[in-house]
Amino acid sequence: MTDTLTIARPDDWHLHLRDGAMLRAVLPETARHFARAIIMPNLVPPVVTGAQAAAYRDRILSALPADANFTPLMTLYLTEETDADDVAAAHESGLISAVKLYPAGATTNSASGVQVFDRVRGVFERMAEIGLPLCVHGEVTEPEIDIFDREAVFIDRVLDPIRRTTPGLRVVMEHITTSDAVEYVQGVESGLGATITTHHLVINRNHILVGGIRPHYYCLPVAKREIHRQALVAAATSGDARFFLGTDSAPHTDDNKESACGCAGCFTAPNTMSILAEVFERENALERLEGFASRHGPTFYGLPANTETLTLTRGAPVSYPSHIDSAEGSVTVFDPGFPLHWRVTT
Numbered sequence: 001m002t003d004t005l006t007i008a009r010p011d012d013w014h015l016h017l018r019d020g021a022m023l024r025a026v027l028p029e030t031a032r033h034f035a036r037a038i039i040m041p042n043l044v045p046p047v048v049t050g051a052q053a054a055a056y057r058d059r060i061l062s063a064l065p066a067d068a069n070f071t072p073l074m075t076l077y078l079t080e081e082t083d084a085d086d087v088a089a090a091h092e093s094g095l096i097s098a099v100k101l102y103p104a105g106a107t108t109n110s111a112s113g114v115q116v117f118d119r120v121r122g123v124f125e126r127m128a129e130i131g132l133p134l135c136v137h138g139e140v141t142e143p144e145i146d147i148f149d150r151e152a153v154f155i156d157r158v159l160d161p162i163r164r165t166t167p168g169l170r171v172v173m174e175h176i177t178t179s180d181a182v183e184y185v186q187g188v189e190s191g192l193g194a195t196i197t198t199h200h201l202v203i204n205r206n207h208i209l210v211g212g213i214r215p216h217y218y219c220l221p222v223a224k225r226e227i228h229r230q231a232l233v234a235a236a237t238s239g240d241a242r243f244f245l246g247t248d249s250a251p252h253t254d255d256n257k258e259s260a261c262g263c264a265g266c267f268t269a270p271n272t273m274s275i276l277a278e279v280f281e282r283e284n285a286l287e288r289l290e291g292f293a294s295r296h297g298p299t300f301y302g303l304p305a306n307t308e309t310l311t312l313t314r315g316a317p318v319s320y321p322s323h324i325d326s327a328e329g330s331v332t333v334f335d336p337g338f339p340l341h342w343r344v345t346t
């Protein structure tokens with residue numbers, strides 16, 4: 001059996017770093033293994049303008065450990081007031097790598113998101129012209145739509161119409177959770193990709209609800225039935241370049257998770273690479289982990305893959321911390337529920 005695996009250093013194409021004390025606590029966990037990450041802009045207040053993205057990038061860079069080798073790839077949070085010229089200037093200067101669409105009310109800190117998609121059509125058209133990707137939280141928010149159906153309904157009612165009215169717009173469907181999304185992406189030749197999280201490759205909705213409610217498995221989009229998890233594993237391990245890693249590592253303090261109204265988000269930055277190796281090994285697809293974690297994302301974003309490498313070694317089960325501490329409170333690390341044998345060694 002293979003017991004070492006060396007891959008190009010991975011990138012995380014969907015990451016929440018937060019700000020202040022939480023940023024300082026979680027950033028080293030990502031910078032340890034990942035060379036670059038697409039930084040989600042859903043701060044309070046959100047990162048809406050180029051000037052705000054520049055200031056946030058500076059805060060991230062100053063929170064980096066001295067020996068870190070990590071580049072944050074910034075995004076802007078799309079609102080109905082977003083100025084297409086500001087977006088284009090931020091792209092032109094190399095400051096931003098994408099714009100993020102949150103349907104208003106869909107997820108954590110999405111209140112300033114978009115309500116009427118037609119109002120941002122001008123920004124989409126400009127993005128299509130300049131080749132700037134749109135990252136999408138793909139869930140509808142209508143109260144009558146069942147939460148387990150919100151991704152599939154979003155594809156039909158929102159995503160497909162946006163792509164048809166703005167041909168040439170490059171789109172990443174973030175953190176997909178359904179076979180519907182897998183099939184939709186597979187049906188599009190180019191210009192559409194999808195990120196898949198670590199946790200959605202591991203949990204289905206039973207993990208959240210059976211035997212007691214498990215707030216640390218609650219995230220959005222919520223995990224679906226087992227058949228959907230299997231479709232995600234098949235897509236991630238298939239070698240299809242349209243699918244790539246976006247961990248959606250989303251730290252919340254334990255107080256905010258273990259609550260009568262707990263926040264959505266799984267914190268997977270510390271053990272993601274060990275979990276992924278385990279998942280890919282089970283599928284006899286270890287040789288495809290590099291594509292998923294290190295090559296397909298750069299290809300979609302038009303960037304070179306990293307030249308540095310990361311080595312994983314198989315051995316006795318790895319221990320990793322169950323929590324990390326921040327000045328805001330402790331944050332629980334995602335527990336995959338099975339032992340992890342792959343350790344990042346260099």
Ligand SMILES: NC(=O)N[C@@H](CC(=O)O)C(=O)O
Pocket residue numbers: 016042107108137218219220221248250251264265266
């Ligand atoms: N995924 C989550 O459950 N939470 C994310 C927001 C998001 O990515 O939707 C967060 O910011 O906490």
Ligand SMILES: [Zn+2]
Pocket residue numbers: 107137174175220221
């Ligand atoms: Zn999201």
Ligand SMILES: [Zn+2]
Pocket residue numbers: 014015016040248250
């Ligand atoms: Zn996210």
